[in-house]
Amino acid sequence: MRLRMMLAGACVTVSLAAQVTDRQLHEANSANWLTYNGSYDSRRHSALNQVSVSTVDTLVAKWVFHVPNATALQTVPIVLDGVMYVTQPNEIYAIDARTGRQIWDYHRVPARQKGPNRGVAIWRDKVYFTTPDAFLVALNAASGNVVWETKLAEASDGYWSPAAPMIVNGKVIAGSAPGDHGLNGFLDAYDATTGERLWRFNPIPKPGEPGSETWAGESWKAGGGNTWLTGSYDPELNLLYWGIGNPAPDFNGDVRKGDNLYTESVVALDPDTGRLKWYFQFTPHDVMDWDAVEVPVLVDAMYEGKPRKLMAHADRNGFYYLLDRVTGKFLHGTPFVKQLNWASGLTAAGRPILVPGVEPSLLGTKVCPAAIGAANWMSPAYSPETGLFYVVAQEGCGIANKSTETFRPGGFQYRATGDVEVRDDSWKVYVRALDLTTGKLKWEQERVGSTGFGGGLLSTAGGLLFSGELNGEFVALEAKTGKALWHFYTGQRITASPITYSVNGKQFVTIAAGSDIMSFGLLK
Amino acid sequence: MKLSLIVALVGAGWLAAQSPKPSNPLGDAPAVAEAGRLLYNRSCTSCHGPDGGEGARGPALDFAGRRYFRVSEAAIFDVVKNGIAGTAMPASGLPDTDVWGIVAFVRNIRATASDLVVPGDERNGMAVFTGVGGCSKCHMIRGQGGVLGPDLSSIGAQASLNRLRDSLTKQRAIPNGYRPVTVTTLKGEVFRGVARNSDAFSLQLLDESGKLRLFEMSELRSAVFAKESLMPYGFDKTLNKTQFQDLLAMLSRQTRTKVKPTLQGENEVGR
Numbered sequence: 001m002r003l004r005m006m007l008a009g010a011c012v013t014v015s016l017a018a019q020v021t022d023r024q025l026h027e028a029n030s031a032n033w034l035t036y037n038g039s040y041d042s043r044r045h046s047a048l049n050q051v052s053v054s055t056v057d058t059l060v061a062k063w064v065f066h067v068p069n070a071t072a073l074q075t076v077p078i079v080l081d082g083v084m085y086v087t088q089p090n091e092i093y094a095i096d097a098r099t100g101r102q103i104w105d106y107h108r109v110p111a112r113q114k115g116p117n118r119g120v121a122i123w124r125d126k127v128y129f130t131t132p133d134a135f136l137v138a139l140n141a142a143s144g145n146v147v148w149e150t151k152l153a154e155a156s157d158g159y160w161s162p163a164a165p166m167i168v169n170g171k172v173i174a175g176s177a178p179g180d181h182g183l184n185g186f187l188d189a190y191d192a193t194t195g196e197r198l199w200r201f202n203p204i205p206k207p208g209e210p211g212s213e214t215w216a217g218e219s220w221k222a223g224g225g226n227t228w229l230t231g232s233y234d235p236e237l238n239l240l241y242w243g244i245g246n247p248a249p250d251f252n253g254d255v256r257k258g259d260n261l262y263t264e265s266v267v268a269l270d271p272d273t274g275r276l277k278w279y280f281q282f283t284p285h286d287v288m289d290w291d292a293v294e295v296p297v298l299v300d301a302m303y304e305g306k307p308r309k310l311m312a313h314a315d316r317n318g319f320y321y322l323l324d325r326v327t328g329k330f331l332h333g334t335p336f337v338k339q340l341n342w343a344s345g346l347t348a349a350g351r352p353i354l355v356p357g358v359e360p361s362l363l364g365t366k367v368c369p370a371a372i373g374a375a376n377w378m379s380p381a382y383s384p385e386t387g388l389f390y391v392v393a394q395e396g397c398g399i400a401n402k403s404t405e406t407f408r409p410g411g412f413q414y415r416a417t418g419d420v421e422v423r424d425d426s427w428k429v430y431v432r433a434l435d436l437t438t439g440k441l442k443w444e445q446e447r448v449g450s451t452g453f454g455g456g457l458l459s460t461a462g463g464l465l466f467s468g469e470l471n472g473e474f475v476a477l478e479a480k481t482g483k484a485l486w487h488f489y490t491g492q493r494i495t496a497s498p499i500t501y502s503v504n505g506k507q508f509v510t511i512a513a514g515s516d517i518m519s520f521g522l523l524k
Numbered sequence: 525m526k527l528s529l530i531v532a533l534v535g536a537g538w539l540a541a542q543s544p545k546p547s548n549p550l551g552d553a554p555a556v557a558e559a560g561r562l563l564y565n566r567s568c569t570s571c572h573g574p575d576g577g578e579g580a581r582g583p584a585l586d587f588a589g590r591r592y593f594r595v596s597e598a599a600i601f602d603v604v605k606n607g608i609a610g611t612a613m614p615a616s617g618l619p620d621t622d623v624w625g626i627v628a629f630v631r632n633i634r635a636t637a638s639d640l641v642v643p644g645d646e647r648n649g650m651a652v653f654t655g656v657g658g659c660s661k662c663h664m665i666r667g668q669g670g671v672l673g674p675d676l677s678s679i680g681a682q683a684s685l686n687r688l689r690d691s692l693t694k695q696r697a698i699p700n701g702y703r704p705v706t707v708t709t710l711k712g713e714v715f716r717g718v719a720r721n722s723d724a725f726s727l728q729l730l731d732e733s734g735k736l737r738l739f740e741m742s743e744l745r746s747a748v749f750a751k752e753s754l755m756p757y758g759f760d761k762t763l764n765k766t767q768f769q770d771l772l773a774m775l776s777r778q779t780r781t782k783v784k785p786t787l788q789g790e791n792e793v794g795r
Binding site: 083104145 | 671675725728734735
């Protein structure tokens with residue numbers, strides 16, 4: 001009774017609990033994992049080195065957290081001061097990152113069934129995530145109480161949102177899905193304290209706006225261009241970089257003649273206003289659903305004898321690109337897959353040189369890469385120690401067809417057909433290490449037995465590259481050589497990207513495998 | 525033309541007459557449901573349990589985990605009046621007025637607080653919540669308030685009115701994840717709060733300042749769990765009658781998320 005009185009008196013209305021500051025987000029303290037790709041530059045490289053080339057043989061499972069009713073989790077855990085946040089669509093779980101024990105859970109009701117969900121963002125005392133019914137929800141990070149929620153778009157129109165939001169300058173940056181329903185996408189900024197919308201960037205320009213001339217007739221009205229993966233941010237340049245998805249209909253471009261800006265582009269935006277600073281389009285007038293949402297990785301390095309602010313990007317279309325991220329200027333591009341037949345190369349400006357006839361047709365045409373792409377949403381990584389860019393690369397082709405289809409509002413497919421993947425011996429998945437500036441292959445490790453991409457990559461100062469395979473193997477590769485040094489069979493398909501963090505001086509490596517979150521640490 | 529219109533109108537009237545939509549002539553005021561409870565406990569408890577609970581020969585009528593087939597006023601009236609053929613549920617033989625009273629009671633115990641018309645001033649209730657009642661020190665509604673107790677933004681859609689009233693007036697069991705605990709670390713630091721989770725090996729504490737503190741048991745000298753909830757009770761005595769009723773009314777209208785669907789099946793005859 002006395003305890004109760006004391007505690008009741010001590011309850012406070014404003015939590016002063018563990019909070020993420022802007023500074024922490026900028027510096028990306030290695031003990032925590034605070035953003036979708038670990039840091040604003042999206043390198044997915046951690047300074048933690050307790051688990052290293054010389055100790056990884058004693059890496060053992062520390063705990064497993066089962067996410068009820070999950071199947072193929074894509075969540076990237078966020079960790080702050082020993083508390084981990086993981087998601088599946090409509091749900092967030094706060095977990096003790098040392099023990100795997102649940103602290104709180106949030107379930108959105110009623111739950112619209114759409115997936116996946118790729119994780120939360122964290123800032124000050126709140127966590128943020130987006131939902132299958134196209135809301136942005138802010139919750140108290142200590143208790144899971146909903147503080148506010150804001151509607152991004154009309155779910156009844158077919159919109160939803162799977163990507164982990166990003167916090168920049170006190171704003172929550174959140175995007176849209178789906179890519180294949182002819183719904184025009186957006187990228188929004190909301191006040192992280194109040195939930196008020198501050199700006200919206202429309203990847204499909206309206207008539208009269210710059211870029212609208214790249215859409216024939218009224219085709220812009222159902223143009224697509226969604227933002228279903230998290231981007232990157234450069235605090236020094238104060239530029240936000242975000243990949244834009246495919247134009248619609250995906251496989252038949254006849255009704256949308258033109259380059260179809262800003263689909264299949266990376267856009268650089270002023271995060272304070274949402275204004276477009278520059279763009280670079282990887283696949284003008286795409287007809288293969290090659291969303292350009294793959295994570296842009298920001299690296300400062302020497303290029304042609306000068307220090308440059310670079311952006312590295314391995315695109316779904318099969319080319320690896322190096323851009324100047326100050327201006328958007330194309331510097332270099334080269335294929336990172338062998339099976340690429342739709343373009344014979346890139347011009348000096350980075351525009352693909354098309355091979356006539358290699359595009360979807362009524363009877364079917366072999367196009368390589370397949371529509372699923374040479375790369376996709378599974379995160380790449382970059383190690384400043386090896387100077388290598390690591391990417392999950394898929395070799396394979398599809399027989400691509402096109403048809404005519406009419407846009408129907410309400411969230412229906414508007415693809416005008418697709419491709420049938422050629423699953424012969426040539427269909428293979430690799431982890432590839434590319435020289436950052438030349439894109440030349442340094443080593444590759446085949447994901448033997450995987451029929452699809454699987455999960456993404458994590459680089460660490462321990463000289464390791466962690467890789468989650470679709471066949472269930474969680475593997476540590478030597479970052480320099482690609483040699484497999486450690487593996488753990490999780491028993492479930494891995495479709496998420498790994499992270500690392502440390503609590504009380506002990507390093508953990510964590511990945512979502514199937515329906516479970518699995519965390520590993522050294523035996524002693 | 526005119527004739528066909530008349531025929532159509534007459535036809536519509538005839539159809540309407542064929543599907544009467546009975547509703548409770550006694551209304552749904554709390555007093556009606558309370559009178560119905562007494563009737564129910566007098567007439568139905570040889571099989572069902574008292575106050576709608578599970579009985580020796582009949583099921584509970586308000587079990588949250590069950591989806592009831594007969595939910596509308598008309599359907600419940602039909603069952604009480606006529607019984608269910610082929611089962612042990614007999615026709616009650618009660619006059620219609622008494623049957624309607626029982627219908628009001630059954631509907632009442634199944635309803636969440638937000639389904640009912642709870643008299644009281646919502647704004648004054650919120651003033652009590654944040655002021656004299658002290659509730660917002662630990663509870664949050666729509667982003668405003670403390671975090672040590674459960675969020676109440678949807679409590680009207682989650683709890684029955686009786687449960688709400690009981691929570692304010694009676695000592696109740698500690699909900700999962702809210703057991704008060706005092707821990708002392710090996711270094712001698714003392715932290716108080718609620719254990720959001722714990723087992724033999726670790727404890728996840730939300731401390732009194734709203735900060736999460738996560739311990740392995742091996743790091744603790746002691747963890748002393750309290751036997752009583754932090755939730756004060758007896759608000760029917762510490763608040764005046766108006767304040768209490770306004771607080772109850774305000775809480776009953778908190779429905780940010782509809783956890784349970786509202787009463788459904790109006791105007792259906794469920795047989």
